[in-house]
Amino acid sequence: MNRKATLTALTALAAGLVTLTTACSSSNGFSSGNSATPASTAKASKTQLTLMFGSSGTAETNAVEAAAKAFTKQSGIPVQVIPASNLTQQVAQGFAGGQPPDVFYLDPLTFQNYAKDGVLDPYPPNLPSANGFSPALQQAFTYKSTFTCDPKDASTLALYVNTADWTQAGLGAPPATWSQLQADAKKLTTGGRVGLVIDQTHSGMDEFFYQNGGTVTNAAGTQVQIDSPQNVRALTFLKSMLTQGAMKLPSQLNAGFSGQAFGENKAAMDIIGNWENGEIQSDYPNIKFKVYPLPAGPSGTHATLSFTNCWGVPKQSRNLAGAIEFVKFLTTPQQEMTFAKAFGVIPSLQSAQQQYVQAFPQYSTFVQELPYAHPDIAIAGATQALSAFDSALAQLPSANPATILKTAQQNLQAVVDQNK
Amino acid sequence: MNLILSQRRRETAAGWLMSAPVIVLLAVFLVAPILMAAWVSVSDWTGIGSPFASGVHSTGPANYRALLSTPGLPQQQLGESLRNNVYYVLLVVPVQTALALGLALVVSRRRLAGRGFFRTAYYFPSITSSVAVSILFLYVFGSTGVVNAVLGDLGLHGPNWFNDPNGVIHLVLSGLGVGHAPGALANHGFLGLSWWEWLAGPSVAMIAIMTLAVWTTSGTFMLIFLPAIYAIPADLDEAATMDGANSWQRFRSVTLPLLRPALFLVLTLGLISTWQVFDQIYLMSQGNPAGTTLTPAYLSYLTSFGNQQWGQGAAIAFILFAIIVVLTIAQRLVVSDRRGAQ
Numbered sequence: 001m002n003r004k005a006t007l008t009a010l011t012a013l014a015a016g017l018v019t020l021t022t023a024c025s026s027s028n029g030f031s032s033g034n035s036a037t038p039a040s041t042a043k044a045s046k047t048q049l050t051l052m053f054g055s056s057g058t059a060e061t062n063a064v065e066a067a068a069k070a071f072t073k074q075s076g077i078p079v080q081v082i083p084a085s086n087l088t089q090q091v092a093q094g095f096a097g098g099q100p101p102d103v104f105y106l107d108p109l110t111f112q113n114y115a116k117d118g119v120l121d122p123y124p125p126n127l128p129s130a131n132g133f134s135p136a137l138q139q140a141f142t143y144k145s146t147f148t149c150d151p152k153d154a155s156t157l158a159l160y161v162n163t164a165d166w167t168q169a170g171l172g173a174p175p176a177t178w179s180q181l182q183a184d185a186k187k188l189t190t191g192g193r194v195g196l197v198i199d200q201t202h203s204g205m206d207e208f209f210y211q212n213g214g215t216v217t218n219a220a221g222t223q224v225q226i227d228s229p230q231n232v233r234a235l236t237f238l239k240s241m242l243t244q245g246a247m248k249l250p251s252q253l254n255a256g257f258s259g260q261a262f263g264e265n266k267a268a269m270d271i272i273g274n275w276e277n278g279e280i281q282s283d284y285p286n287i288k289f290k291v292y293p294l295p296a297g298p299s300g301t302h303a304t305l306s307f308t309n310c311w312g313v314p315k316q317s318r319n320l321a322g323a324i325e326f327v328k329f330l331t332t333p334q335q336e337m338t339f340a341k342a343f344g345v346i347p348s349l350q351s352a353q354q355q356y357v358q359a360f361p362q363y364s365t366f367v368q369e370l371p372y373a374h375p376d377i378a379i380a381g382a383t384q385a386l387s388a389f390d391s392a393l394a395q396l397p398s399a400n401p402a403t404i405l406k407t408a409q410q411n412l413q414a415v416v417d418q419n420k
Numbered sequence: 421m422n423l424i425l426s427q428r429r430r431e432t433a434a435g436w437l438m439s440a441p442v443i444v445l446l447a448v449f450l451v452a453p454i455l456m457a458a459w460v461s462v463s464d465w466t467g468i469g470s471p472f473a474s475g476v477h478s479t480g481p482a483n484y485r486a487l488l489s490t491p492g493l494p495q496q497q498l499g500e501s502l503r504n505n506v507y508y509v510l511l512v513v514p515v516q517t518a519l520a521l522g523l524a525l526v527v528s529r530r531r532l533a534g535r536g537f538f539r540t541a542y543y544f545p546s547i548t549s550s551v552a553v554s555i556l557f558l559y560v561f562g563s564t565g566v567v568n569a570v571l572g573d574l575g576l577h578g579p580n581w582f583n584d585p586n587g588v589i590h591l592v593l594s595g596l597g598v599g600h601a602p603g604a605l606a607n608h609g610f611l612g613l614s615w616w617e618w619l620a621g622p623s624v625a626m627i628a629i630m631t632l633a634v635w636t637t638s639g640t641f642m643l644i645f646l647p648a649i650y651a652i653p654a655d656l657d658e659a660a661t662m663d664g665a666n667s668w669q670r671f672r673s674v675t676l677p678l679l680r681p682a683l684f685l686v687l688t689l690g691l692i693s694t695w696q697v698f699d700q701i702y703l704m705s706q707g708n709p710a711g712t713t714l715t716p717a718y719l720s721y722l723t724s725f726g727n728q729q730w731g732q733g734a735a736i737a738f739i740l741f742a743i744i745v746v747l748t749i750a751q752r753l754v755v756s757d758r759r760g761a762q
Contacts, residue, residue, distance in 0.1 A: 088726070089725045092467055095467055095469070096469070113727075113728040117466045251582075252583075254563040254580075381728065383726035384722060384723065388493060390708075394583070394708065394709055395585065395709070395710055
């Protein structure tokens with residue numbers, strides 16, 4: 001009997017506590033955040049803003065902190081800068097707790113999730129930068145034809161060539177076609193070194209689909225088309241280079257990613273984005289390299305992948321107008337160039353890109369490729385389907401390209417159907 | 421009579437008052453979160469705001485159905501993670517328990533010189549940060565790492581550990597000439613995996629992670645065995661020796677039965693912690709290669725934080741919870757049965 005009473009008391013206590021937590025979290029949570037007024041009419045208050053970001057290192061952290069200070073000086077709105085160790089997780093925790101950061105870095109895949117949930121403020125059209133971004137970047141942050149989040153930078157994949165290896169092999173102009181790429185990779189494969197390395201993920205291989213006239217989804221994003229014959233041929237081409245030994249995947253070279261293999265000169269060429277510049281500068285300062293546009297596919301199609309993050313602003317921000325003011329400050333050509341000089345990112349604004357090319361002519365390739373760049377795959381809820389796809393691509397040396405793409409097609413289409 | 425009763429009532433009240441802080445703490449940080457997670461697992465919560473807000477609806481068992489009975493990626497990944505974890509438990513628990521018992525027996529020898537040193541040395545991996553140990557193992561098992569260098573000296577060609585998705589049972593079978601699945605195994609299956617895939621065994625990559633788990637936890641469990649061994653009266657051992665028992669018989673019939681409570685504790689703790697393996701996966705492999713190191717705990721994290729499917733993520737956690745509870749009860753029954761038989 002005593003035990004029964006104890007149990008009853010415990011259950012009652014637990015129930016009471018659950019009610020308590022509910023009451024607490026809903027009072028300062030979702031419901032109160034919905035009353036936000038549109039940005040154009042609201043006036044920025046002096047309420048403190050929080051900026052959460054994932055930093056690539058001290059250079060980026062310092063630059064972001066300096067920008068926040070400059071904004072505070074200009075507007076009188078204090079900004080708390082929080083470098084996150086696991087950005088996606090910490091932002092998710094903020095949303096769950098009803099207090100997301102007012103401005104945060106947001107990747108295109110997570111963007112799709114939040115845009116689908118309708119928690120992001122679609123501020124971009126109200127800012128002066130509205131039509132100034134590269135189309136591929138704007139496309140990455142457009143959800144159901146609404147441009148929802150300002151891209152903060154741009155990256156494209158390009159061909160990195162180790163100049164010493166290149167000269168040693170007696171090669172001239174960079175490869176302009178797939179067959180030249182294959183031939184050059186073969187010539188560069190000597191001793192312990194392989195000609196070409198590429199990352200064993202969709203973000204490192206999908207550009208070959210586009211170069212071969214294929215695609216990943218239709219324009220509306222309603223139909224996945226990843227198992228098309230063009231894509232199977234593209235993946236088969238990559239497999240043939242693997243079989244030939246002219247190309248290897250990072251795991252085959254005991255490297256975590258392709259840039260490491262390139263930096264350690266286990267590979268003479270690498271297809272990777274401009275983040276590799278900082279990597280080489282800090283970890284492999286002795287490597288001399290040049291960057292070229294990616295070779296075109298058999299039909300002469302030029303294509304590459306673009307990567308970017310955006311300045312996410314939640315609707316439920318306690319100082320929404322202030323947060324948008326802050327993004328406006330961060331997306332001026334001057335500020336984007338300041339970031340570019342501080343930690344090597346490429347500006348997202350076309351006007352700032354022109355300044356960037358003048359300041360860094362050796363990296364003009366990345367900007368030059370932007371007009372034909374395709375955004376990396378981003379579908380709401382596709383994280384697991386994509387990681388399964390990546391796992392399969394990592395097995396390309398021993399797997400059948402058509403099977404890999406067929407499975408990816410099924411898994412991704414299931415996610416797309418679920419989102420309808 | 422009345423006096424005694426009221427005094428007892430006062431004592432009860434005082435007892436409740438004294439234990440209230442702990443009960444409140446348990447309720448706030450344990451019971452309430454569990455109940456919340458249970459609700460999330462049957463809701464369509466998107467991770468925005470409170471799970472109890474008005475916009476969150478009950479979806480009934482839909483999340484569980486997507487995982488358990490609807491063919492597709494979620495079901496297949498759950499199947500893969502369960503398969504991987506079953507092999508992980510089947511190998512890690514016996515090996516770490518045997519090793520811990522062995523180490524404890526060795527360092528408890530009264531004649532061993534430098535006992536303190538060995539005790540510390542064996543316990544050291546347990547108190548080292550799991551992040552540091554995981555990173556260390558990434559190098560040790562790298563394709564040009566220490567392990568492969570040693571294997572190379574022995575004339576063996578070591579595998580590319582963390583990138584090798586081949587199951588060891590499959591490898592053994594193909595060594596025996598059974599390279600492909602018999603039709604019956606390939607065409608039927610459970611939870612999105614064919615029986616042939618269930619029988620793959622732990623992948624080469626998983627073996628490396630298991631090695632790490634055994635290495636780090638054996639010291640902890642050795643520490644549980646040690647006091648139990650010291651508690652065995654020395655005269656029992658002597659009496660057995662007088663009766664003519666050799667050292668194996670003494671171990672089998674004297675030491676081991678007396679260690680049964682400690683053994684039960686170690687097995688239970690081992691079973692629970694191996695089913696919950698997360699940090700090594702998160703740090704070392706993220707489920708790769710080819711999903712062969714995916715575990716339910718990591719899958720739950722990936723589904724929730726990566727895919728923002730919080731309901732499904734919570735449902736995986738509860739499926740894992742159910743597995744652990746059932747297995748612990750089963751283990752308890754087995755061990756107490758044996759005790760009854762003696």
